[in-house]
Amino acid sequence: MTTAALTRRRTRPRSAGYWLYLLPMIAGTLLIVLLPFAVNVFISLFRWKGGVAPMRWNGLQNYVDLLNDAQFWLAFKNTIFMIVGIVVIPTLLGLLLAAMLFDYIGREFGGKAAAFLRATYYLPQILPIAVAGFIWSWVLATQNGLLNSVIKALGVTSPPDWLGDPNIAIYAVMLMLIWLQLGYPVVIFMAALQRVDPELYEAASLDGAGWWRRFRAITVPQIRPEVFVVVITATVGALKVFAPVLILTGGGPEGSTVVPSYYSYRNFFELSKVGYGSAIATAMSIVIFAVAGVMLWLQRRSAREEAVG
Amino acid sequence: MTATIAPDREATLPTPTRRSTQRRRRSRPLRWVILAAAIVVALVMLAPLVLLVLNAFKTGGDYSAHGPLALPTEWSLKSFQDYLDRVDFLRALWNSVVIATLVALLGTLVSLLSAYAIGVGRVRGSTALLAVFLLATMLPQEALIYPLFYGAQATGTFNTVWSVIIVFTVLQAAFGTYLLSSVMSTLPPSLLEAAALDGAGRWRILWSVVYPVMRPTLSVLMVFFFVWTWNEFYIPLILLSDQSVQTVPIALATLQGQNSIDITSLNAGSLLSLLPTLIFFIIFQRTLSRGVTVGSVK
Numbered sequence: 001m002t003t004a005a006l007t008r009r010r011t012r013p014r015s016a017g018y019w020l021y022l023l024p025m026i027a028g029t030l031l032i033v034l035l036p037f038a039v040n041v042f043i044s045l046f047r048w049k050g051g052v053a054p055m056r057w058n059g060l061q062n063y064v065d066l067l068n069d070a071q072f073w074l075a076f077k078n079t080i081f082m083i084v085g086i087v088v089i090p091t092l093l094g095l096l097l098a099a100m101l102f103d104y105i106g107r108e109f110g111g112k113a114a115a116f117l118r119a120t121y122y123l124p125q126i127l128p129i130a131v132a133g134f135i136w137s138w139v140l141a142t143q144n145g146l147l148n149s150v151i152k153a154l155g156v157t158s159p160p161d162w163l164g165d166p167n168i169a170i171y172a173v174m175l176m177l178i179w180l181q182l183g184y185p186v187v188i189f190m191a192a193l194q195r196v197d198p199e200l201y202e203a204a205s206l207d208g209a210g211w212w213r214r215f216r217a218i219t220v221p222q223i224r225p226e227v228f229v230v231v232i233t234a235t236v237g238a239l240k241v242f243a244p245v246l247i248l249t250g251g252g253p254e255g256s257t258v259v260p261s262y263y264s265y266r267n268f269f270e271l272s273k274v275g276y277g278s279a280i281a282t283a284m285s286i287v288i289f290a291v292a293g294v295m296l297w298l299q300r301r302s303a304r305e306e307a308v309g
Numbered sequence: 310m311t312a313t314i315a316p317d318r319e320a321t322l323p324t325p326t327r328r329s330t331q332r333r334r335r336s337r338p339l340r341w342v343i344l345a346a347a348i349v350v351a352l353v354m355l356a357p358l359v360l361l362v363l364n365a366f367k368t369g370g371d372y373s374a375h376g377p378l379a380l381p382t383e384w385s386l387k388s389f390q391d392y393l394d395r396v397d398f399l400r401a402l403w404n405s406v407v408i409a410t411l412v413a414l415l416g417t418l419v420s421l422l423s424a425y426a427i428g429v430g431r432v433r434g435s436t437a438l439l440a441v442f443l444l445a446t447m448l449p450q451e452a453l454i455y456p457l458f459y460g461a462q463a464t465g466t467f468n469t470v471w472s473v474i475i476v477f478t479v480l481q482a483a484f485g486t487y488l489l490s491s492v493m494s495t496l497p498p499s500l501l502e503a504a505a506l507d508g509a510g511r512w513r514i515l516w517s518v519v520y521p522v523m524r525p526t527l528s529v530l531m532v533f534f535f536v537w538t539w540n541e542f543y544i545p546l547i548l549l550s551d552q553s554v555q556t557v558p559i560a561l562a563t564l565q566g567q568n569s570i571d572i573t574s575l576n577a578g579s580l581l582s583l584l585p586t587l588i589f590f591i592i593f594q595r596t597l598s599r600g601v602t603v604g605s606v607k
Contacts, residue, residue, distance in 0.1 A: 017511055018430030022438070025423035025486060028479035033445045036456035043455065050455075097350065100343055108340050119594065120351040123358070126590045128540040130558035131583045134565055134575055135357050138377075144572075146360055149378050179354065240449045243542045247562065264451045269547075274455060281452040292447055 037285070044278035050268075055275075062279035072280065075260045076287075078170060079239060082259060085174035086181050086238040091230055093178075094185025097121065099219045101186070102193040103201065104211070118190060122183030133247030136176040137163070140248070163249055166256035173248055173257055177241070185230045192226035193219065224306070228299040232292065239288045260284045365389070365580045369571035388577035395570065398581060400553065401560040405539055405585070408470050408477070408556060413535040415478040417527055420485025425515050427486065428493025429501060439490065445483040450543050461548055468551045476544055481534045492526055493519065532593045539586055557582045 044062055046055040066072050106114035124132060139146040140162040151159040162172040196218065204214045220227070242261040245251060251258040251266065258266075260280060267277030360377060365388055367381040375382065392398070427435040457476060461467035466475070496519065504514045520527075545556050555563070561582045564570055 018426035018432045021422040021426040021430070021511075021515075022432065024419050025442075025479075025482055026438075028419065028475075029441065029445060029483065031460075032457070032476055032479040033448065033453065033483070034441075036453040036460065037448065039456040040452050097347065100347055104340070104343050105347055109344060113344075117347050117351050120354050123590075124354065126536060126540075126586050127583050128558035128561075128586065129542045130562040130565075131579045134561065134579050135361055137565075138361075138572065138575075139357050144373075144377055146357065146377055149376055153378065179357075182354070236447050242451070247565070261449055261451050265543075268451075268455055277451075278455060281449060281454075284449050285452045288447055288449060289444065 040278045041282050043275055044282050046275045048275045049272045050274040058275060062276050063283070065276070066279055066283060071255060071258060071263065072260075074255065075258045075263045078257060078259050079241075081170050081174055082177065082238040082241045083235060085177035086241070087231055087234040089174075089178050090181040091185050091227065091234065094182060094189055094230070095220065095227070096215075097182075098186050098189035098193060099215050102190050103214070103219070114190075118183075118186060121186045124180050125183045127180075129243040130247065132176070132180055133244055136179075136244075137248050140172050140175075164253055166252075166254045169249055169253055169257050173244060176244055176248065180244075181234065184234070188226050188230055189223055192223035196222045224302065225299075228295075228302065232295045232299065235295065236288055236292055239284070239291065260287075361576055361579055364573055365576040367573050369573050372571070372573050388571065388573040389581070391571065391574040392564075392578040392581065395564060395574070396560045396578065397552065398557075398560070398578075401555055401557045402585070404470055404549075404554055405556040405558075408473055408545075409535045409539040411474050412477045412481060412538040413531045415474070416481035416485055416534045417531045419478060419482040420489050420530065421515075421520070421523065421527060423482070423486045424489030424493050425519060428490035429496065429514075429519060430511075431494075435490070439487055442483040442487050445480065446487065454544065454547055457544070458547055468549060468554055470549075470554055472548045473541075473545050473556075476548070477534075477538050477541065481537065485530050485534070488530070489523070489526065493523065496522065532589075536586060536589060539589075557585065 043055075045058060045060070047058045047062075048055045101114040101117055105117065127135075142148060142159075142161045142164060145162070147162065148159040160168055163169050200218050200222070201214060204218060209217065240261055241259050242265065245257055245259050245262045246265070249257040251262050261284065264277045264280035264284065267273040267280060271277075363381060364372060364377055366384045366386070368383075368385050368387050371382050371385075426432050427438060432438075457472075458467070461472040464472075466472035500518060500522075501514060504518045509517065539556075540558060541556075542558060542562070545559050546562065549555050549559060552560070552563075561575075561578050564578065565575060
């Protein structure tokens with residue numbers, strides 16, 4: 001029996017039969033991801049209004065047009081605001097809050113208080129984006145908006161027109177994104193802090209290190225792997241932001257809050273410039289892959305250094 | 310390092326009781342400041358949701374008379390009634406439950422199967438496959454939507470829940486495979502070899518050895534797939550344009566554009582639309598916070 005099993009295993013190549021298990025995933029990826037993406041790239045080489053309209057070969061002209069399209073560049077400039085609102089501010093704030101909750105409130109007021117506060121920070125993360133988008137279009141409304149009602153109650157007579165003023169609308173969108181995103185880094189960093197050796201902290205505080213020194217010398221370096229994960233996933237998310245812009249501003253006022261994904265949506269479904277929309281989507285994918293590739297490389301290098309040092 | 314600290318500790322620090330009183334005295338004002346800061350952040354996070362609940366129980370007239378910050382003059386269910394008159398909420402709820410449940414189950418199953426081939430079977434080219442799955446999780450949905458839109462029409466799945474179920478099963482399983490295969494590759498080989506020597510085939514080993522070990526991770530993955538799919542916006546918006554197949558979030562979003570609707574009705578609708586995920590969140594709170602940690606493995 002045993003020898004039979006062994007010889008059977010030896011005569012058959014070890015991994016061949018496993019391909020059957022991969023079949024659903026490979027077929028799915030081909031049909032739902034790779035083929036549609038290839039078709040998208042193909043469409044981006046045409047002028048096409050969609051539907052039964054004729055497809056006219058356009059070569060790389062759509063991409064040339066993109067490079068000369070001010071709206072497209074503005075969309076990428078706005079992506080930087082999205083990165084500030086989704087990556088930079090929530091990660092920094094999240095580090096501080098996670099350290100506060102874990103290292104201070106958890107210790108002084110008990111784990112339940114810390115867990116409760118963490119849950120309130122995380123709550124926006126589980127809302128459907130359609131609900132969060134409605135809530136914030138209501139928070140930021142000029143007439144009877146929550147924020148302006150509070151500002152008026154404080155005695156200011158002409159509060160800002162958050163979503164109507166092209167100079168500030170992008171900051172209004174950022175407010176919502178910070179609110180949405182904050183809980184993600186807090187939860188991940190707090191979980192990460194649990195594997196930091198408490199003796200490190202004890203030793204440091206006995207050495208007279210204050211909270212801020214402990215934060216910089218222990219907390220941040222110890223949870224660097226998790227910081228990387230948060231920064232990478234959040235950056236990819238920031239490059240893809242769509243629903244908040246569609247629901248809050250529709251890219252307006254005066255195109256001031258257009259982001260790449262929304263710009264492609266507009267070309268697909270509102271302007272019927274399907275070829276051009278596909279070119280935007282392709283360009284976006286390339287940027288995302290490039291940015292993520294660089295970050296993953298940095299992450300790997302940092303992990304290697306850690307292993308060596 | 311530790312050696313230098315240890316004698317130091319003996320020498321400079323007073324007895325434990327004096328140490329703790331000293332520490333408490335030093336940090337007493339600060340501890341309240343920090344607690345207050347954390348609570349202020351929590352209030353800011355909760356404020357929009359609390360006001361959402363308050364205003365959902367107002368009538369439209371009450372709202373326009375007293376503004377959004379006042380308490381309801383009279384707690385009324387009229388706004389809920391109004392929302393339910395305009396939206397077939399039960400229908401949307403059913404659609405969302407069907408889509409999210411099937412995607413959670415199928416997505417987890419497909420992830421398990423393919424991660425088994427990659428993490429345990431170590432098929433040739435598994436690194437390349439994982440790279441493709443990782444790219445699939447990062448690809449913007451804009452780069453797929455137009456071909457998917459035509460593909461759904463060509464296959465007759467447009468405006469049916471099946472288009473969305475198939476698409477998200479694959480997209481979630483791409484992430485799931487990526488995550489699970491890294492967990493499975495850490496399984497001790499002795500465990501699998503023992504089963505193989507007992508004459509168990511691949512299928513038996515998967516279900517009698519690998520599955521029981523992976524169950525906690527699989528349940529976390531399932532909860533995540535459910536919530537993520539429930540909340541999805543872009544692909545359901547495009548593929549499910551007919552009211553009869555819309556999900557809960559999309560039904561809310563399509564009403565939002567209409568001027569004729571009272572803001573209080575939208576408040577009520579938002580509250581109804583977030584309740585299912587909120588209930589889910591409360592039930593699975595522990596699983597979720599454990600799960601975010603699992604997610605950070607990647």
